[in-house]
Amino acid sequence: MIEDFMTAYWGKLPLTDKPYPVHPKVNAFVGQSGHGKTTIMDGIRTALGDTTFETNRGIGYYVNKKSTWAIVRVGFYNRQIDNRVQMDAQKPFEMYGYREDKIVVCCRVFKNSEGRWNKEYYVFDGEFTDLKGLAENPKAYKQALQTQEKYRKMLEDCIGLSASFRRLMSMDPHSVRDLVDKSPEALYQQIYELKGVKDIKNRYEDAKQRLSAQKKACETLKEELDAAKNRYADLGAKVELYKQHKLKVTQKERLDVMRAKVVFMETEEQMDKLTSEIVTAADEIQRLESEINQSQILIQECDAKIDKLAAASKAASVLIGSLNADCDILARQSTEKDLTLQRLLQDIERIAKIQPISIEDLRAELDTATQQYNALLVETVQLQKAVQAIDSDLMRLNRNKVLFPTWVDKYRSHLAQANIEFTMLADAISIKGQHTEWQRAIEAFLGRERYRIVVSQNDYLPAKKLQQSAQYGARVCLPKAPRGAVAKSQGKLLSIYDAIEIKNEQMIGGYLEHLKTVHLVRTVEEGDFLQKQGLVSITIEGLQQDGDGAIFRHVDLLCCGKSALELEKARLQSKMEALKSELGSQESKLADSKTAVNTYDDWIKQQEEYLTLESLQAKADLLQSEVYLVSANLTAAKEKRAETEKAQIDALEEVGNVRSQKAVLETQTTANGNIIANAKRRLRSNEIDLGQNKVKLDMFRQALIDFGLSEDDMDFIPQDLAGADYRDDQGNRISSIYFENEAKKLDSEIKEFMANHKDIDDTTVQLYAAQAGIVESQEKRLKANEDLRMEVEEETQNCLYALTRHIKEIINDYIDEFNVLAELLRAEGKGRLETPTDDPAGWELHMFIGFDGKKPAPINGPDLSQGQRACTSLMLLLAAISNRKNGGLMPIMFLDEPRSRLDDDRGNEVGWLLQVTDVQYFITHQQGESLKSVDWINHAYTCIKCGEDELFTQPMILKRMRTA
Numbered sequence: 001m002i003e004d005f006m007t008a009y010w011g012k013l014p015l016t017d018k019p020y021p022v023h024p025k026v027n028a029f030v031g032q033s034g035h036g037k038t039t040i041m042d043g044i045r046t047a048l049g050d051t052t053f054e055t056n057r058g059i060g061y062y063v064n065k066k067s068t069w070a071i072v073r074v075g076f077y078n079r080q081i082d083n084r085v086q087m088d089a090q091k092p093f094e095m096y097g098y099r100e101d102k103i104v105v106c107c108r109v110f111k112n113s114e115g116r117w118n119k120e121y122y123v124f125d126g127e128f129t130d131l132k133g134l135a136e137n138p139k140a141y142k143q144a145l146q147t148q149e150k151y152r153k154m155l156e157d158c159i160g161l162s163a164s165f166r167r168l169m170s171m172d173p174h175s176v177r178d179l180v181d182k183s184p185e186a187l188y189q190q191i192y193e194l195k196g197v198k199d200i201k202n203r204y205e206d207a208k209q210r211l212s213a214q215k216k217a218c219e220t221l222k223e224e225l226d227a228a229k230n231r232y233a234d235l236g237a238k239v240e241l242y243k244q245h246k247l248k249v250t251q252k253e254r255l256d257v258m259r260a261k262v263v264f265m266e267t268e269e270q271m272d273k274l275t276s277e278i279v280t281a282a283d284e285i286q287r288l289e290s291e292i293n294q295s296q297i298l299i300q301e302c303d304a305k306i307d308k309l310a311a312a313s314k315a316a317s318v319l320i321g322s323l324n325a326d327c328d329i330l331a332r333q334s335t336e337k338d339l340t341l342q343r344l345l346q347d348i349e350r351i352a353k354i355q356p357i358s359i360e361d362l363r364a365e366l367d368t369a370t371q372q373y374n375a376l377l378v379e380t381v382q383l384q385k386a387v388q389a390i391d392s393d394l395m396r397l398n399r400n401k402v403l404f405p406t407w408v409d410k411y412r413s414h415l416a417q418a419n420i421e422f423t424m425l426a427d428a429i430s431i432k433g434q435h436t437e438w439q440r441a442i443e444a445f446l447g448r449e450r451y452r453i454v455v456s457q458n459d460y461l462p463a464k465k466l467q468q469s470a471q472y473g474a475r476v477c478l479p480k481a482p483r484g485a486v487a488k489s490q491g492k493l494l495s496i497y498d499a500i501e502i503k504n505e506q507m508i509g510g511y512l513e514h515l516k517t518v519h520l521v522r523t524v525e526e527g528d529f530l531q532k533q534g535l536v537s538i539t540i541e542g543l544q545q546d547g548d549g550a551i552f553r554h555v556d557l558l559c560c561g562k563s564a565l566e567l568e569k570a571r572l573q574s575k576m577e578a579l580k581s582e583l584g585s586q587e588s589k590l591a592d593s594k595t596a597v598n599t600y601d602d603w604i605k606q607q608e609e610y611l612t613l614e615s616l617q618a619k620a621d622l623l624q625s626e627v628y629l630v631s632a633n634l635t636a637a638k639e640k641r642a643e644t645e646k647a648q649i650d651a652l653e654e655v656g657n658v659r660s661q662k663a664v665l666e667t668q669t670t671a672n673g674n675i676i677a678n679a680k681r682r683l684r685s686n687e688i689d690l691g692q693n694k695v696k697l698d699m700f701r702q703a704l705i706d707f708g709l710s711e712d713d714m715d716f717i718p719q720d721l722a723g724a725d726y727r728d729d730q731g732n733r734i735s736s737i738y739f740e741n742e743a744k745k746l747d748s749e750i751k752e753f754m755a756n757h758k759d760i761d762d763t764t765v766q767l768y769a770a771q772a773g774i775v776e777s778q779e780k781r782l783k784a785n786e787d788l789r790m791e792v793e794e795e796t797q798n799c800l801y802a803l804t805r806h807i808k809e810i811i812n813d814y815i816d817e818f819n820v821l822a823e824l825l826r827a828e829g830k831g832r833l834e835t836p837t838d839d840p841a842g843w844e845l846h847m848f849i850g851f852d853g854k855k856p857a858p859i860n861g862p863d864l865s866q867g868q869r870a871c872t873s874l875m876l877l878l879a880a881i882s883n884r885k886n887g888g889l890m891p892i893m894f895l896d897e898p899r900s901r902l903d904d905d906r907g908n909e910v911g912w913l914l915q916v917t918d919v920q921y922f923i924t925h926q927q928g929e930s931l932k933s934v935d936w937i938n939h940a941y942t943c944i945k946c947g948e949d950e951l952f953t954q955p956m957i958l959k960r961m962r963t964a
Contacts, residue, residue, distance in 0.1 A: 001159065001891050001920045002044070003075040003102060008131040009067040010109075011039040014952040017129060019075060021958070023938035026914045028925040029956075031943035036953070037924040040943070041894055044922060047074040047107045048892070049121070049152040050166055059109055059117045066951050069110040071131040076103045076159065092158045100126040105151075106134060121151040159891050165881050167194055168893075179873040180859050184834070184844035187876070191814055191845060192807065194880040200806045204799040211796045214789040221785055225778040232775055235768040238760045245753045245760075252746040257707045259739035261717050262726065264700040266736055267693050274690045281683040288672045288679075295669040302662035309655045316648035323641035330634040337630060341623045347609075348617060354610045362607065366600035373593040380590050383583040390576045403557055403568065408451050411472040418466060420459045425511065426450040428503040429560040435499035437540065438520050439567050442496050443560060444542040444553035445518060448474050450560060454508050480510030493519045493530075496538075500560070800838070807840055808833065815847075817879035822849055824916040825871060830856045847876065871913045878917060895923045911936025937961060 004019035013036070029037040039062060046059075063070040078093045078101055093103045104124040112118050122134065122144040134141055146154070155161040182190060192201075404412070404426075415422050429450070431439050443450070451474035455463045460478055467476050482505060496515040502508070519537040521527045527537040527545040536546040542553045558564035558571075704714055720726070726734055753760075815831035822829030830848040837843070848856035849864070849872055857863040859872050878893070914921050915936050925937070938961045946953035 001077050003077050005044055005047070005072070005074045006129065006131070007040075007043055007070070007072050008135065009064040009070040010043045010072050011036055011062055012064060012946040012951065012953045013040070014955055015132075016955060019073065019129065020941065020956065021939070022920075023960075024920055025938045026911070026921045026923065026936060028923050028937045028940045029943055030925045030940050031945070035943040035945045037943055038896060040941070040956075041896070041922055041924060043072040044074060045894060046109070046119070047072040047105055048161060049148060049155060059119070060111070063109060063111075063117075064951065069108065069135050071106055071108050071135055073104060073106045073129070073131055075127075076105070077101075078103045093154075095157065096154050098123070098125040102127060104128040106131065108134060108138060110135070119148070121146045121148060123151070123154070161892065162881065165892070168877060168881055179876050180864075180869045182860070184846045185842070187847065188811075188833075188843050188845035191811070191876075191880050194877075195810050195814060197806060197810075200803050204796070204803040207792070207796040207799040211789070211792045214785070214792045218782065218785050218789050221778070221782040225775070225782055228771070228775045228778045232768070232771040235764060235771055238757065238764050239768055241753065241757060242760050242764060245750065245757075248746050248750055248753075252743055252750065255739050255743040255746065258725065259736050259743060260700060260703045260707060261720060262734070262736040262739060264697070264704060264714070265717055265721055267697045267700060271690060271693045271697070274686045274693065278683055278686045278690070281679045281686070285676050285679045285683070288676045292669050292672050292676075295665045295672075299662055299665050299669070302658050302665070305658050306655055306662070309651045309658070313648050313651040313655065316644050316651065319644050320641060320648065323637055323644065326637045327634060327641065330630055330637060334627065334630045334634060337623060337627045341620060341627060344616060344620045344623065348613065348620060351609050351613050351616070354606050356610055357603065357607055359604060359607045362600055362604050366597065366604065369593065369596045369600055373590070373597050376586065376590045376593050380583070380586045383579060383586055387576065387579050387583060390572050390579065404451070404559060405557070407471065407473060411453075411467065411470040414466045414470050415453075415455075415463065418462060420455060420463055420466075422459075422463070423454045423504055423507055424450075425452045425454075425508055426559045428508055429512075430501050431560065431564065432499055432501055435494070435520075436567070438496075438499050439558060439560075439564055440555055441520060441538050441540050441542055442499065443558050443564065444555040445496060445538050445544060446560070447553065447555075449511075451475075452477065452508075452511060454479050454511075477511075479507040481506045482509030482513055493521075493535075495519050800840075804835075804840055807843070811845060814879050817882045818847065818875055821875040821879055821882075821913075821917065825851070825875075825913055827851045828856050829875075849875075867910060870910045874910065874913055878919065891920055893919045893921050895921060897924055935961065 001024055002022045004021045006016060006019040007013050008015055029040050031037050042057075042062065046062075076093070078091045078098060080091055091099065091101075104127060106122040106124070106128070108120045108122065110118055110120075120138065122141055123146050124144050138145075152161075152166075156163070179187070179190065412422075412424075425446075429446075431442060453463070453472075453474065453476045455476065455478070457478060460476075463476050466472075496518045497512065498516075499520060500512075500515070502512060517536055519530060519535060520540070521530065521537045522540050524539060524543060524545075527539055527543065527550075530537045531545040531547070531550075534547060536544070538544045538553070542555070544551050544553055558568040701714065721733055728734055811831075811833045815829075815833075818831060819829040828850045832846045832848075834844045834846060847859045849859055849868075850856040851864070851868050854863070859869075859876070864872065874895070914923075923937075925940070940959045941956040942959065943956055944954040
């Protein structure tokens with residue numbers, strides 16, 4: 001086991017000449033994320049020969065940026081395994097020649113001349129701490145240098161750090177924590193990766209690959225044999241196609257001769273038909289041209305008549321347009337004048353009902369009413385402003401904000417903007433609750449003294465400058481503390497000083513001491529009595545009496561204390577209600593006055609209209625005669641328009657009739673023209689066809705000569721075409737098109753064969769015979785490879801048997817180790833290997849555990865708590881690399897956050913497992929005060945985060961478990 005460790009330039013740990021001690025049980029590196037916990041663990045794992053680090057970090061990540069090298073030193077216990085004294089007991093490292101009680105190993109990480117990181121391992125028999133000397137002069141320690149392979153073999157032989165342990169160290173922390181959540185298939189694969197012997201599995205995989213390759217070879221040979229057979233069949237089909245091709249060539253040559261004879265005969269018959277059609281077309285053209293000439297004369301007569309009627313219709317249209325414009329103008333004038341007349345008559349009727357009154361009297365009354373309204377309006381606006389001012393003050397008081405005069409608010413804001421702290425007497429004074437009835441009397445006595453402002457010595461000069469610019473009319477002074485109590489002339493009398501409460505008395509008390517000699521009395525007689533004794537007093541109403549006489553003091557605002565705010569609110573509220581009542585009455589009077597002004601104004605307008613009655617009546621009579629005249633002109637225009645429209649309609653109707661006659665003539669002429677054009681086209685076409693047929697006849701005659709026919713043979717073509725070969729079933733002669741189509745089909749098939757089967761010729765029959773021998777040879781090769789496949793398949797089965805027996809043995813051992821670990825936690829564990837397939841790749845490992853006397857349940861089921869699940873994950877790993885059956889143990893274990901995502905109670909279940917197993921643990925732990933809250937960590941190293949501008953952090957702080 002590890003006894004202690006130290007580092008040099010590894011991460012940000014400072015250099016030290018004393019190793020950090022390690023406990024044989026649980027060692028925790030404590031701190032928040034980023035404090036270097038995993039960096040320290042990766043350093044120890046590096047010293048144990050590991051090469052895998054957290055995330056994607058390389059070895060250079062861990063070397064301090066100040067250095068190009070780093071050293072991790074680890075000390076091991078080298079004591080006898082059995083504590084009992086025996087003569088033959090052996091120390092763990094003694095087999096390699098190390099006999100001291102402590103063995104020290106160092107892993108030196110350095111950057112070579114090529115800029116790459118290298119590692120070297122040194123083993124020392126006894127204590128060694130000169131890490132800097134090892135880094136600066138490694139040649140001096142050449143005898144202690146070990147290769148990585150030999151170093152790892154020594155750790156495995158001496159303290160059991162096997163290949164399984166290294167595979168476990170390289171596992172992702174999340175995979176370690178979540179092992180309990182794996183499916184039976186994934187758990188089986190994980191355990192085999194940690195515990196299984198890879199050589200046995202590799203032999204089975206190699207045999208399986210050879211078997212697969214042999215099967216592939218057999219399949220390839222079978223495919224080649226099938227291809228040879230297919231080739232043989234394909235050649236036979238090609239020979240058959242070649243025979244059919246030869247037959248089609250012969251058939252096409254016969255059809256070409258028969259078609260040439262038929263075409264020759266059809267051409268002669270077509271020429272006779274065309275000659276007859278040419279004569280008929282010429283006669284028809286002559287007849288139709290005569291009819292067209294007669295129709296042209298009649299069409300010219302229709303055009304002359306249409307022009308005459310169109311001119312008459314156009315003249316009528318112009319006249320109708322003019323009459324329409326006249327009618328529109330007269331109708332619009334009639335409507336407008338009639339509407340104007342009706343409105344004028346309505347106004348005359350309304351004005352005639354007005355009672356005449358003197359306009360001058362009404363205007364005098366309007367002036368009086370207007371003056372009254374303006375006076376009331378001024379009073380109303382003043383009342384509204386007063387209500388708004390009081391309402392603004394009330395809103396400020398409702399926010400507990402004192403009302404000060406504007407000159408006070410102005411100066412206070414200047415002080416605030418200049419960041420000058422001050423105390424105003426009004427802010428620091430308040431009337432005691434039992435003396436609020438004296439509020440107004442006290443406010444009146446204090447007067448402007450209430451606005452005295454006290455500032456510090458440093459702010460005094462700036463405050464006075466601001467006082468001058470703001471024209472502040474009260475005192476600005478330095479703090480003044482009270483000098484002591486002043487004897488009262490009458491012990492039972494109440495002074496102003498007695499009735500007030502003072503804040504910051506040490507700052508402003510000196511300015512209020514004179515209030516101790518001013519007494520509060522209710523009546524003038526009481527004040528007079530005190531005046532005669534030389535005492536100063538003020539009545540509740542505000543009469544001050546002293547040695548200088550008497551004076552009545554008024555107060556405008558109440559500003560000292562909360563009671564002053566409440567009194568001021570009540571006073572303003574009362575005043576507000578009185579003003580609102582007065583404002584309501586005033587607004588009612590203002591509305592009545594406005595109504596009177598409007599009424600007089602309306603009466604004046606009516607009298608002014610009444611004076612225009614006679615002129616309006618004369619205007620109405622004149623407008624009435626204009627309406628009659630316009631109506632008569634409109635009627636005459638409409639009658640003339642109707643007559644003109646009728647004449648235009650008659651002319652247009654006659655035009656239509658003549659145009660219909662013309663259209664009939666034009667249609668007939670056009671039709672005859674089309675017939676003549678068609679006849680001429682047919683004539684030209686027939687003449688062209690006749691010439692072309694003469695050329696064709698010569699061509700077909702030459703073709704028959706080319707086919708071997710003589711002139712005598714061509715004279716007998718009509719007799720040949722009467723034969724059965726040229727007739728259908730009904731006895732009709734077969735056309736040349738039939739022979740042409742049949743010949744084209746054969747020609748297309750011949751060309752297609754020649755294009756698609758260029759490889760088919762007379763040699764194809766020879767290749768067909770040779771392919772039979774190739775098929776026979778391929779069948780013999782396939783038989784030989786099938787025999788070899790049987791041998792490889794037998795070897796694969798033997799390797800599979802060895803692998804399955806090995807897997808069952810290690811899984812049974814694993815289940816036994818798991819059950820032993822479960823017993824340490826007073827739990828019951830079980831396991832079962834299921835083999836649903838012959839191939840071990842598809843096997844499943846089902847593990848069960850029961851805590852607190854419960855029956856074992858599946859580890860990934862709902863029965864386990866979070867803490868029990870975390871414990872089970874650790875047991876699954878410990879069981880994979882333990883070997884208690886053969887007397888071996890796993891001495892060291894690294895765990896990153898083993899109680900992550902657990903509370904303290906469930907995390908302690910994990911801690912219990914760490915304590916009861918015979919393993920030395922190195923873990924990381926987030927909890928800063930771990931030794932105060934858990935009792936299963938023996939050594940806890942608190943990691944301190946390095947400052948941003950520092951190269952090294954503070955040394956780790958060791959905290960040991962408290963012991964009873």
